[in-house]
Structures are given as C-alpha cells and as structure tokens.
Amino acid sequence: MPSYNADLREARFILHDVFDAASVWARQPELAERIDADTANAILEEAAKVTGTLIAPLNRSGDEEGAQWVNGEVRTPAGFKEAYATYIEGGWVGLAGNPNYGGMGMPKMLAVAFEEMLYAAGSSFALYSALSSGACLAIDAHASEELKNCYLPPMYEGRWAGSMCLTEPHAGTDLGIIRTKAEPQADGSYAISGTKIFITGGEQDLTENIIHLVLAKLPDAPAGPKGISLFLVPKVLVNADGSLGEKNAVSCGSIEHKMGIKASATCVMNFDGATGYLIGEVNKGLAAMFTMMNYERLSIGIQGIGCAEASYQAARDYARERLQSRAATGPVAKEKAADPIIVHADVRRMLLTMKGMTEGGRAFACYVGQQLDLAKYSVDPAEKKQAEAMVALLTPVAKAFFTDSGFESCVHGQQVFGGHGYIREWGQEQLVRDVRIAQIYEGTNGIQALDLLGRKVVANGGEALRLFTNEARSFAAENSTPYNAALLDALARLEAVSDWLLNEAKADPNAVGAASVEYLHLFGYTAYAYMWVRMAASAERLRANDEAFYAGKLATAQFFFARLLPRSLSLEASIRAGSAALYQLSAEGF
Numbered sequence: 392m393p394s395y396n397a398d399l400r401e402a403r404f405i406l407h408d409v410f411d412a413a414s415v416w417a418r419q420p421e422l423a424e425r426i427d428a429d430t431a432n433a434i435l436e437e438a439a440k441v442t443g444t445l446i447a448p449l450n451r452s453g454d455e456e457g458a459q460w461v462n463g464e465v466r467t468p469a470g471f472k473e474a475y476a477t478y479i480e481g482g483w484v485g486l487a488g489n490p491n492y493g494g495m496g497m498p499k500m501l502a503v504a505f506e507e508m509l510y511a512a513g514s515s516f517a518l519y520s521a522l523s524s525g526a527c528l529a530i531d532a533h534a535s536e537e538l539k540n541c542y543l544p545p546m547y548e549g550r551w552a553g554s555m556c557l558t559e560p561h562a563g564t565d566l567g568i569i570r571t572k573a574e575p576q577a578d579g580s581y582a583i584s585g586t587k588i589f590i591t592g593g594e595q596d597l598t599e600n601i602i603h604l605v606l607a608k609l610p611d612a613p614a615g616p617k618g619i620s621l622f623l624v625p626k627v628l629v630n631a632d633g634s635l636g637e638k639n640a641v642s643c644g645s646i647e648h649k650m651g652i653k654a655s656a657t658c659v660m661n662f663d664g665a666t667g668y669l670i671g672e673v674n675k676g677l678a679a680m681f682t683m684m685n686y687e688r689l690s691i692g693i694q695g696i697g698c699a700e701a702s703y704q705a706a707r708d709y710a711r712e713r714l715q716s717r718a719a720t721g722p723v724a725k726e727k728a729a730d731p732i733i734v735h736a737d738v739r740r741m742l743l744t745m746k747g748m749t750e751g752g753r754a755f756a757c758y759v760g761q762q763l764d765l766a767k768y769s770v771d772p773a774e775k776k777q778a779e780a781m782v783a784l785l786t787p788v789a790k791a792f793f794t795d796s797g798f799e800s801c802v803h804g805q806q807v808f809g810g811h812g813y814i815r816e817w818g819q820e821q822l823v824r825d826v827r828i829a830q831i832y833e834g835t836n837g838i839q840a841l842d843l844l845g846r847k848v849v850a851n852g853g854e855a856l857r858l859f860t861n862e863a864r865s866f867a868a869e870n871s872t873p874y875n876a877a878l879l880d881a882l883a884r885l886e887a888v889s890d891w892l893l894n895e896a897k898a899d900p901n902a903v904g905a906a907s908v909e910y911l912h913l914f915g916y917t918a919y920a921y922m923w924v925r926m927a928a929s930a931e932r933l934r935a936n937d938e939a940f941y942a943g944k945l946a947t948a949q950f951f952f953a954r955l956l957p958r959s960l961s962l963e964a965s966i967r968a969g970s971a972a973l974y975q976l977s978a979e980g981f
Contacts, residue, residue: 393818395447395701397439397508400940401750405504405757406431408929412500415761419768425496434486434497438505441481442512445474450513453654454821458515458595460646465594465656471516475597479549483509484520489531492543498768499760506690507753510697514825515654517697519552519592521690526553526604529683533671534623541629542602551600555683556587556624556660564838566606566677567615573607573622573667583607583624583667586644586659589832593658594626594643600635601626603660604683605667606676613674621676622667640665651824684833685782688790689759691833695797696752698826702804703745705818710738710807732807740954741803747951748796750944751919754926756793759785777858784847784855785918787839792915794829795836801826840907843914849896849903853889860886863921870928877952878924881917881959888913888966895969905970913962920956923948 406412413428449470456468467475487502488494509517527546530539545551562569571585583605587593594601603624612618628636644659671679710733714724718734732738762785765778805812805819812819830836848856860882867875892910895902930944 393451393701393705394443395450395511395704396443397435397511398700398704399435399439401753402435402504403432404926404929404940404944405754406435406500408933409754409925410500410757410761412498412757412761415500415764416498419764420770421496421768422498422764425490426498426501431501434501435504437481438483438508441478441483442508445477446509446516447512449474449516449654451815451818451821453513453515454651454825455815457653458646458656460594460643460656463594463642463644465596465643465646465658467596467656468654471654472597474516475519475549478520482547482549484523484549485527485547487524488527488547489543492531492539493547494527494543499763500757501760503689503693503756503760506693507697507700507756510694511701512697513654514694514698515652517694518652518655519595519597520549521687522555522592523549523551523553525555525683525686525690526602528686529604529621529679530602530623530670532682533621533679538623538668538670541633542623542625545600545633546602550598551602552592552595552598554590554593554601554603554660555680555687556590556593556603556605557680557684558587558589560586560588564835566619567617569606569608569619571605571607571662573609573620574664575609576666581607581609581622581667581669582664583622583662584664585662587662588659589647590658590660591655591832593656593660594646595656599627600629603641604670604680605662606680607667609673616677618674619676619680620673621670621679623670624662624665624667628666649828651821651826651828685786687833688786688839689756689763691829692790692793693756694829695794695826696749696756697797698822698829699745699749699752699797699800699804702801702819702822703742703749706745706804706807707733707742709811709817710742738807741807743947743950744955745800745803746947747923747955748800748919750926750947751922751951752793752796754922755785755918756789758922759789780855780858784843784859787834787843787847788911788914788918790833791830791836791839791843791911792918794826795912796915797826798823798830836911837908840911841904844892844907844910845903848889848910849893853886853893856886856889859918863924866921866928867924870924872924872927872931872948874920874924874927874948874952877956878920881920881956884959884963885913885917888963891967899970901970901974905973906966909962909965913959913966916956916959916962919951923951 416422416426453468459466485494486497490496559569573581573583605622605624606619608618628639630636640663642661644661647657713732714729715732718730723730723734762778762781769775801822808819811817927948930941934941
C-alpha cells in the first residue's frame with residue numbers, strides 16, 4: 392500500500408538554510424509580527440501530520456471510488472467529508488489568507504511547502520481547498536468591502552468553498568468568445584446565464600456553500616476579452632445577517648469521467664438566471680480573474696512537485712528492497728540471493744533524475760514564493776516593483792516546468808517498479824494519471840510557454856529576464872561552488888538565445904510560437920541550475936553539522952550539473968533551427 396510522509400528535514404533546509412526565510416520576513420513589518428522560524432517549523436510539523444495521517448490514506452481509495460454524480464448532486468468518496476471537516480479545523484484553507492477577514496496571514500514561502508505536502512498526499516483532495524484559496528485571493532484583491540466581509544470569513548474557515556468558472560464548451564484558451572451573459576437587475580445584482588465546463592469542485596458535499604467566480608458579458612459589452620466581467624455567484628444565497636437562504640439558480644449538469652484525479656469533481660455547471668454580484672469593474676473581469684488564475688497556476692505547478700515527491704519516495708524505498716540480479720562490480724548483498732536494484736546504473740539514473748528535478752523544483756517554488764511575499768509585503772518600493780516583475784516572469788515557468796518535469800519523474804517512478812508499477816496496488820500508475828492533468832489545466836503548458844516568451848521576454852525586450860540573470864550572476868560572484876562556471880555558462884546561453892529570438896521575432900511572426908516550449912524548458916533548466924548553486928553553497932557551508940544530509944545534497948548537485956543541465960544544449964539547437972521546418976508540411980499532408 393503506497394504511503395507518503397513529508398520530508399521535514401528537506402523543507403527546513405530549503406526554507407531556512409537556502410533562503411533564510413526568517414530574515415526575509417523580519418524585514419517586512421507586517422510579516423514580522425506574525426511569523427518567525429520557530430512558528431514556521433511548528434506549522435510544517437503539523438502540516439506533515441495532517442497530510443501524512445489524514446489525507447494520504449484516502450488517496451488510493453478515493454481514486455478507486457471516484458466522485459459520483461447522483462441527481463444533480465456530487466458525492467465525494469468515503470472518508471472525504473470526515474477528513475475535510477478535520478482538515479478545516481486547523482485553518483488550512485486560510486493559511487495565507489488576509490487576517491482582517493479571518494485568514495492566518497502566513498507568507499507564501501511557507502504556504503508553497505504546505506501545498507507540496509497536500510498534493511503529494513492526494514491531488515484530488517488538495518484541489519477542493521486549492522480552488523477556495525485562489526477564489527479568496529481574487530475576492531480579497533478586487534471585491535467590495537461588503538462582499539469581502541460577507542464571503543471571506545466562512546471561506547477561510549473552510550465552511551464555504553470556491554470555484555473558478557471560465558471555460559465553456561466552445562471557449563477554452565480564447566475566453567474572449569465566451570457566451571455566458573450577465574443581465575443587470577434593479578437591486579444592483581446581475582442575472583447570470585450560461586454553461587461552464589471543467590469546473591473543479593463546482594459541486595461537492597464537503598461544504599455548506601460554494602462561491603463561484605464566473606466570467607460573463609453584459610449585453611452591451613465590447614467584443615473580445617475587453618468585454619468580460621467577473622461575478623461572484625453563490626450556490627446558496629446569503630441573507631443580510633450572513634445566514635444561508637434559498638438555493639441559487641445554479642446546478643451541476645454532470646461530472647466528467649477522467650483519466651486521473653478521479654476523486655475531484657470536474658463539473659459542468661449551468662447558470663439559469665442565477666443571482667451574481669460584480670467583482671471589480673465592468674468589462675475588466677479578466678484582469679481580476681488573473682489574480683486567481685496566477686495563484687492556481689503556481690499551485691498546479693506545485694502539484695507536479697508533490698506528485699513527483701510521492702513517486703520518488705515510493706520508488707526509492709522499493710529500489711532499496713527489491714532484489715534482482717547482481718551489481719556490475721560484483722555482489723553487494725552477499726548474504727542474499729540478489730542485490731537490491733538500487734545498485735543498477737539505470738535505476739540510479741531514474742532515481743537521481745527524480746531527486747535532482749524535484750529538489751530543484753522545490754527550491755524554485757520557494758524562490759517564487761519569496762518574490763510573491765516581497766511583491767505583497769515589502770515596504771521598499773524598488774524591491775516591491777522588482778519582485779512584481781519577477782513574479783510575472785517566473786509564474787509560467789513554474790506552472791509548466793514543474794508539471795512537465797513532474798510527469799517525467801512519475802513515469803520514472805513507475806518504471807523503477809517494473810511490472811508492479813503498472814499495477815494499481817502500488818500507487819505509481821495513479822500518480823502518473825493524476826499528474827498528467829497538471830500539464831493541461833490552468834492554461835496548457837504550451838500556452839504558458841507562449842506567455843513566457845511572447846509577453847514576458849520579447850514584449851519588454853528581455854528586461855525582466857535580465858533581472859533574473861543579473862541576480863543569479865551576483866549570487867555566483869559572492870558564493871563559490873564547483874558549479875558556478877556551469878551556471879554562468881547556462882545564463883549566457885539563455886541570454887544569447889533570448890537575444891537571437893528578439894531579433895527573429897521582428898521578421899518572423901512564427902518565431903515565438905516555434906521556439907516557445909523549448910525556450911521555457913531552457914529557462915527551467917537554467918533556473919534550476921541557479922537553485923542548485925544556492926543549495927550547494929548552503930550544503931558546503933553547513934556540511935560539518937550533518938554530514939550525511941549535506942553530502943547527499945552535494946552528490947545530487949553533481950548529478951544535476953553532469954547529467955541534466957546538458958539537456959539545455961539540445962534545447963538551444965532546437966530553438967535556433969527556427970520555424971521553417973514546422974511549416975514545410977501542408978495541412979493536407981498530416
């Protein structure tokens with residue numbers, strides 16, 4: 392039976408050794424009064440207990456049973472309701488929420504560590520609260536005080552949940568062509584009518600209310616994305632005193648039958664003149680919704696890391712115990728009939744690839760969390776502005792690279808098990824299925840790549856990119872490791888390719904689209920190289936305190952730079968091949 396236990400030693404290494412989070416928090420007055428290293432460690436320990444003992448045991452049974460749709464209502468798998476009730480008692484939904492409305496106000500650097508644990512324990516369970524947290528963020532940032540006072544406290548408590556209603560049967564990435572309508576009403580509310588699909592947690596039996604954030608168009612709205620507004624549409628209407636009233640005209644038409652995350656209800660939602668309330672300004676709903684979308688993109692990226700970590704833990708333990716054949720250098724376990732498969736080069740290649748990419752991703756997630764904290768809490772205008780630019784640049788990388796590498800890691804984990812990896816009881820095939828969606832939803836990874844290269848690099852002439860590369864160079868100049876030269880080479884390659892693409896894009900309209908996915912991966916490996924230099928510097932400095940742990944870090948760093956970073960060479964060659972080869976074949980030739 393698969394199990395998951397959060398690696399607290401690893402979480403503390405990233406948070407405290409590598410990023411010295413407490414000093415970052417101490418510089419921000421609003422955070423300094425709420426969080427320090429001891430408080431963070433206590434939260435991490437409790438998070439490990441909740442995810443390992445409450446949620447992880449439900450992961451396989453939840454997958455086997457799945458969410459069920461019966462007469463317009465969704466029934467979550469056995470044990471989910473009870474576990475969710477215990478989960479919200481700890482205030483986990485509001486961990487990073489605004490304290491003015493009942494949230495705990497914890498920094499994102501800490502929240503990303505918790506989110507990884509949550510996804511590793513059970514992606515389906517995690518999604519119910521992940522959507523709530525994102526909806527709260529959008530409401531807090533853009534809604535009126537009246538709406539915030541009414542809806543945020545019960546949402547942070549977890550008594551009410553949230554959903555994000557964007558996609559329609561004919562409108563996925565191209566939201567400008569949505570057909571859902573919002574008719575103004577005399578009392579200032581709006582009547583919302585339309586159908587939304589792929590709505591995670593659009594209906595469930597875990598909470599007493601669900602607060603849908605819905606994109607819709609007013610009758611006189613301009614065409615395209617400039618005519619989209621955002622509305623808050625509760626499943627159950629709320630009375631003036633905050634109590635629940637009548638059911639709103641919102642219903643679940645069906646749920647999808649999916650490859651993975653089967654315990655997460657993915658719903659078709661029908662709005663039949665449902666009462667809704669405007670969030671933000673008319674016709675500026677897409678910008679407001681991006682507050683939630685960007686949160687969810689980082690969160691789903693972390694799903695990739697969480698699934699990869701769960702797969703790695705299982706594959707590592709299996710490789711230590713499974714006996715097959717002898718080591719190439721001669722018997723290792725001489726008293727046994729064969730050696731454990733961890734002695735074999737290919738198994739070690741797979742495990743080290745998983746370890747190198749997952750730990751690099753974990754560090755990068757914390758780094759992005761740091762930028763989010765600085766953008767939100769810094770009292771230094773210049774620091775705040777730079778952090779905002781870094782968040783915009785790094786969010787598509789985090790979403791797409793975390794999930795692409797997470798899927799690769801889960802496939803490796805399955806492969807380590809051999810035939811048993813294909814069998815449900817061992818848990819690896821579920822992780823492969825569950826993580827696969829992360830490359831698709833919240834903006835496909837191809838869309839993330841277009842966003843990165845087109846909007847975040849080419850559109851501003853590489854200005855934000857240089858903020859990142861300059862910081863990485865400065866760190867290397869101040870901290871000596873055996874890998875600094877490799878990092879500097881990777882940074883130079885990324886900049887040279889970026890400059891080449893800036894030129895190509897001027898003459899070739901297909902240049903950005905043709906190069907974008909490979910470019911995002913090139914950026915990802917370079918970013919991980921920076922993270923591994925930071926981890927290596929910390930490990931070298933602290934090695935005497937815990938030889939086994941830090942020596943393991945340095946060995947993994949060596950593998951990353953020797954065997955994984957060289958992938959950037961082929962990515963560069965593919966990018967520089969240009970767009971022509973993609974357009975030689977006619978549509979009829981496919």
